[in-house]
Amino acid sequence: MKITMLGSAVAALKKAAAASPSTCASTHLLSRSYYSAGSYPERKVAILGAAGGIGQPLALLMKLNPFVSSLSLYDIANTPGVAADVSHINYPAQVAGYVGEEELGKALEGSDLVIIPAGVPRKPGMTRDDLFNINAGIVKSLCVAIAKYCPNALVNMISNPVNSTVPIAAEVFKKAGTYDEKKLFGVTTLDVVRAKTFYAGKAKVPVADVDVPVIGGHAGITILPLFSQATPKANLPDDDIEALTKRTQDGGTEVVEAKAGKGSATLSMAYAGAVFADACIKGLNGVPDIVECSFVQSSVTELPFFASQVKLGKNGVEKVYGLGLLSEFEKQGLEKLKPELKASIEKGIKFANQN
Ligand SMILES: NC(=O)c1ccc[n+]([C@@H]2O[C@H](COP(=O)([O-])OP(=O)(O)OC[C@H]3O[C@@H](n4cnc5c(N)ncnc54)[C@H](O)[C@@H]3O)[C@@H](O)[C@H]2O)c1
Numbered sequence: 001m002k003i004t005m006l007g008s009a010v011a012a013l014k015k016a017a018a019a020s021p022s023t024c025a026s027t028h029l030l031s032r033s034y035y036s037a038g039s040y041p042e043r044k045v046a047i048l049g050a051a052g053g054i055g056q057p058l059a060l061l062m063k064l065n066p067f068v069s070s071l072s073l074y075d076i077a078n079t080p081g082v083a084a085d086v087s088h089i090n091y092p093a094q095v096a097g098y099v100g101e102e103e104l105g106k107a108l109e110g111s112d113l114v115i116i117p118a119g120v121p122r123k124p125g126m127t128r129d130d131l132f133n134i135n136a137g138i139v140k141s142l143c144v145a146i147a148k149y150c151p152n153a154l155v156n157m158i159s160n161p162v163n164s165t166v167p168i169a170a171e172v173f174k175k176a177g178t179y180d181e182k183k184l185f186g187v188t189t190l191d192v193v194r195a196k197t198f199y200a201g202k203a204k205v206p207v208a209d210v211d212v213p214v215i216g217g218h219a220g221i222t223i224l225p226l227f228s229q230a231t232p233k234a235n236l237p238d239d240d241i242e243a244l245t246k247r248t249q250d251g252g253t254e255v256v257e258a259k260a261g262k263g264s265a266t267l268s269m270a271y272a273g274a275v276f277a278d279a280c281i282k283g284l285n286g287v288p289d290i291v292e293c294s295f296v297q298s299s300v301t302e303l304p305f306f307a308s309q310v311k312l313g314k315n316g317v318e319k320v321y322g323l324g325l326l327s328e329f330e331k332q333g334l335e336k337l338k339p340e341l342k343a344s345i346e347k348g349i350k351f352a353n354q355n
């Protein structure tokens with residue numbers, strides 16, 4: 001019974017992908033039919049923090065991506081077991097596990113895409129910024145190694161606080177002389193995933209049809225879903241839009257509290273991370289019109305990094321889209337988020353240059 005359900009779900013994904021090849025990446029996750037078989041280069045993907053709560057299911061989902069030829073799983077502990085386990089899944093990617101700093105170079109060499117979910121998660125009562133003291137150092141040392149061993153790779157930063165860890169990575173790469181703003185991404189896909197789910201529930205529309213851009217950053221009020229641009233249109237009352245906005249902004253906290261001390265979002269994050277990584281690989285492979293929201297170097301506002309829709313191409317970011325028309329409520333949200341986002345960006349830049 002379970003096998004039948006999985007088979008039909010994959011078939012449905014393939015059908016949806018074939019029907020509308022230019023819609024968002026999530027439709028095409030796991031879908032081979034979107035590509036013409038055999039005409040794309042081999043791709044090595046490295047996951048740093050691969051034995052963690054996000055890392056393990058993300059490793060599973062990346063193994064299922066038919067256009068990953070080599071999957072490199074790195075952590076400071078427990079990666080051999082995760083790698084052995086994932087390697088038995090009958091998809092093409094060759095899986096290798098690397099453990100400890102001395103193996104980091106081997107894990108990274110030749111990578112086209114590096115995904116970083118390494119670091120500690122929140123407990124109830126903490127903000128993402130409370131993770132800064134531990135995660136800033138972890139991210140910094142991993143980025144030093146990326147600059148050395150795979151300076152041309154795209155980097156998908158998941159580790160929190162994303163609003164600071166992305167600027168840290170940028171500074172590390174600048175110091176190493178390898179910075180390419182087109183190749184560094186803060187992963188904000190989970191905010192989009194949540195906004196789509198919550199909107200579909202409230203608007204009573206099929207969730208697979210929903211799109212909602214989410215801009216700003218990835219923490220509390222810096223997460224700004226643009227429900228005025230959501231499709232399909234639903235004309236929800238202002239109260240509903242405000243409640244949906246707050247729920248999207250507090251989505252991470254909702255999970256942290258429900259897990260009651262046992263970590264933060266892992267499964268939904270692994271899904272979101274796999275969607276975004278898949279979009280990056282499609283872009284590298286020259287698939288046209290791949291657009292996802294991401295926290296990137298930006299001139300869309302006066303802030304040096306900002307999340308908005310970006311087009312992904314053969315060299316990473318091909319185009320950063322503007323914000324489009326905002327409602328009054330969204331305009332206010334945008335002004336409110338700027339001071340917090342600016343402070344988080346500056347904190348990351350200062351850390352990278354002081355330590
Ligand atoms: N961007 C997002 O939307 C989003 C969503 C959820 C979680 N997160 C963040 O992702 C991070 C990881 O969350 P998790 O639930 O997987 O945590 P976890 O504790 O379950 O896993 C983290 C893993 O990182 C590893 N690690 C620690 N230091 C390392 C290093 N120097 N090199 C390599 N690996 C190292 C640990 O051994 C562990 O396996 C947290 O910072 C969390 O806040 C971000």
Ligand SMILES: O=C(O)C[C@H](O)C(=O)O
Binds near residue numbers: 121255
């Ligand atoms: O909320 C967290 O701490 C984890 C993550 O950023 C999330 O949005 O779920």
